[in-house]
Amino acid sequence: MSRRSRRFFTLMILILALCLTGCSAGSEEKSGELTVTGSLELKYATQFSVDYCDGGYKLISLADGSRFVIIPEGAKAPKELDPGIIRLNQPVKNIYLAATSAMCLFDSLDRLDAIRLSSITEENWYIPSARQAMREGKILFAGKYSAPDFELITAERCPLAVESMMIGHASDIKQQLEQLGIPVFMDQSSNEEHPLGRVEWIKLYGEILGEEEKADEFFQQQLDYLESVSKEEASGKTVAFFYVSTTGRVITRKTGDYVSRMIELAGGQYVFTDLEDDGSMTSSVTLDPEFFYANARDADVIIYNTAIAGEVSDIESLIAKCELLADFKAVKSGDVWCTEKNMYQEMTASGEMIKEIHDILSGKYDDGDGTGYFRRLR
Numbered sequence: 001m002s003r004r005s006r007r008f009f010t011l012m013i014l015i016l017a018l019c020l021t022g023c024s025a026g027s028e029e030k031s032g033e034l035t036v037t038g039s040l041e042l043k044y045a046t047q048f049s050v051d052y053c054d055g056g057y058k059l060i061s062l063a064d065g066s067r068f069v070i071i072p073e074g075a076k077a078p079k080e081l082d083p084g085i086i087r088l089n090q091p092v093k094n095i096y097l098a099a100t101s102a103m104c105l106f107d108s109l110d111r112l113d114a115i116r117l118s119s120i121t122e123e124n125w126y127i128p129s130a131r132q133a134m135r136e137g138k139i140l141f142a143g144k145y146s147a148p149d150f151e152l153i154t155a156e157r158c159p160l161a162v163e164s165m166m167i168g169h170a171s172d173i174k175q176q177l178e179q180l181g182i183p184v185f186m187d188q189s190s191n192e193e194h195p196l197g198r199v200e201w202i203k204l205y206g207e208i209l210g211e212e213e214k215a216d217e218f219f220q221q222q223l224d225y226l227e228s229v230s231k232e233e234a235s236g237k238t239v240a241f242f243y244v245s246t247t248g249r250v251i252t253r254k255t256g257d258y259v260s261r262m263i264e265l266a267g268g269q270y271v272f273t274d275l276e277d278d279g280s281m282t283s284s285v286t287l288d289p290e291f292f293y294a295n296a297r298d299a300d301v302i303i304y305n306t307a308i309a310g311e312v313s314d315i316e317s318l319i320a321k322c323e324l325l326a327d328f329k330a331v332k333s334g335d336v337w338c339t340e341k342n343m344y345q346e347m348t349a350s351g352e353m354i355k356e357i358h359d360i361l362s363g364k365y366d367d368g369d370g371t372g373y374f375r376r377l378r
Contacts, residue, residue: 222351234267
């Protein structure tokens, strides 16, 4: 190789080295970007995901397209982060909770201390610890989801508003919260197809609050209830689940929603087999009286939804709400049950509820101690 060729070759090596050095320097500058190293394992939930990143950061993605990065206590926000990703610094506290179904998740994690503001008043909570926290002033009423007390929310330096899907009916409220610098986290657990998918949202809140181990243990407990039922033979009994409104209308749940799924997982058959999803945000369906009578008259078991309609003391008071019921098979046999008030505020117990429904259908359920989610009407 000639001297000129060696110089040219050396020059090319130097240029290549400089290029590589520049690339390396560029990579170091971008070290603040999130590098995914693993993901949270989920069994049933489909409406969220959690990716673990270098530096202890966690990237949360929700089904509605929103994304959040959990920043460990004492750490700085990653550099060059997508502006659409909302930053949440641990410890996360002073939350405004407008998704009432999520209270049980915080409660099961023993982290009501992370909540400062509630969208419902003390008397409307059926979770004892939530009531107690409001009674003691640890949690304050800050207006319902559609009419929040913006002044109080701002004064309490709320870093996050946890909303239910109902915020879709009040999009202007969401915008106002965001304009005040308060990000909105939409709890989409109600969109989970499997009842335990709803329960599995406890893992997401566990990640946010740093209670991962408690979340895993609790979810496993509910999973154990479901697995114990799945090992037993299905009863095949038909079940009608409904309530009667103050105007006398019969209202039930759509086919395939989480209540009907719990009945099926418990070994029963939901009598309303063709109430398809009409695309609305509610799972309730108002039934024509003739349709209700034709489909529910011969149901083996009735479960009356007092969690929505209010208490009924006995079968006679139930018939007084709807005279058609006097001719129903379950009413004549006395196989009539009602939900307790806490059913909708304790979705964390979905596995336990499935077990109770299974025991009702198999004749094993004893509601004598008054601690369950269902009660027989005499």
